[in-house]
Amino acid sequence: MSERLKTIIKMFDKCNSAADIGTDHAYIPEMLIKNNLCKKVVATDVNEGPYRIAKNYVESTGLEESIEVRLGNGLQPVALEEVDTIVIAGMGGILITKILDEKITEFDEIKTLILQPMNAADKVRKYLHEKGFCIVDEEIAKEDYHYYELIKARKSSKACIYDKELFYETGRTLFEKKHPLLKKFVENKMRINSEIIHNMDKANISNKKKEDLKSRNEEYREVLKSYGIE
Ligand SMILES: C[S@@+](CC[C@H](N)C(=O)[O-])C[C@H]1O[C@@H](n2cnc3c(N)ncnc32)[C@H](O)[C@@H]1O
Numbered sequence: 172m173s174e175r176l177k178t179i180i181k182m183f184d185k186c187n188s189a190a191d192i193g194t195d196h197a198y199i200p201e202m203l204i205k206n207n208l209c210k211k212v213v214a215t216d217v218n219e220g221p222y223r224i225a226k227n228y229v230e231s232t233g234l235e236e237s238i239e240v241r242l243g244n245g246l247q248p249v250a251l252e253e254v255d256t257i258v259i260a261g262m263g264g265i266l267i268t269k270i271l272d273e274k275i276t277e278f279d280e281i282k283t284l285i286l287q288p289m290n291a292a293d294k295v296r297k298y299l300h301e302k303g304f305c306i307v308d309e310e311i312a313k314e315d316y317h318y319y320e321l322i323k324a325r326k327s328s329k330a331c332i333y334d335k336e337l338f339y340e341t342g343r344t345l346f347e348k349k350h351p352l353l354k355k356f357v358e359n360k361m362r363i364n365s366e367i368i369h370n371m372d373k374a375n376i377s378n379k380k381k382e383d384l385k386s387r388n389e390e391y392r393e394v395l396k397s398y399g400i401e
Pocket of ligand 1: 194195196216243244246259262266
């Protein structure tokens with residue numbers, strides 16, 4: 172099982188019923204049931220191909236009683252009352268926010284979201300805060316050279332907002348819990364920023380983007396230090 176999938180499963184609390192949106196192979200539902208984390212999982216996919224693959228796979232594992240595979244776009248095939256946890260993993264961050272937006276007014280403080288955007292995680296964090304959710308936990312999973320970001324969130328009566336833009340780029344919870352992969356994750360971001368700065372220097376380019384990248388790297392050094400991550 173991949174580190175990414177293992178980490179998604181690790182983020183689950185015990186649940187009565189979960190929905191896995193964009194299930195593809197239905198590995199996440201299988202693990203949730205086999206690990207006794209959820210009693211029931213609704214697995215959905217918008218595309219006929221993955222829907223069939225998921226259906227056949229569930230049948231091959233003999234878990235049809237616990238995993239129901241449905242065809243449809245985003246949250247449409249699921250009534251939110253029937254689930255307490257929703258996982259949306261392996262899709263772009265913007266697509267994840269679009270899927271959530273279809274039923275955003277129907278969420279309550281009991282439902283848990285587990286999101287694993289493949290990109291634009293900053294946009295997902297911002298969207299959640301704008302819509303009255305708090306980020307209650309975050310994880311990083313590393314596979315080969317790639318880092319995956321996982322976000323767990325719940326609707327909240329108190330407003331959640333980050334005072335630093337940096338925490339939308341790299342989740343504040345990761346600093347608070349001194350995540351073991353955080354230092355390398357941040358160093359990787361800083362290295363990419365430094366490479367861009369270096370290339371701009373070589374091309375004699377001076378603009379706001381270059382200054383912003385320099386400031387961001389400086390800010391990362393300060394924030395790591397302030398959380399005692401050195
Ligand atoms: C890369 S797979 C990820 C599979 C699995 N969630 C995982 O994390 O391993 C993305 C899946 O999302 C499905 N998908 C894309 N857009 C969707 C949407 N709007 N609603 C439901 N499923 C969608 C695709 O058909 C595909 O099977």
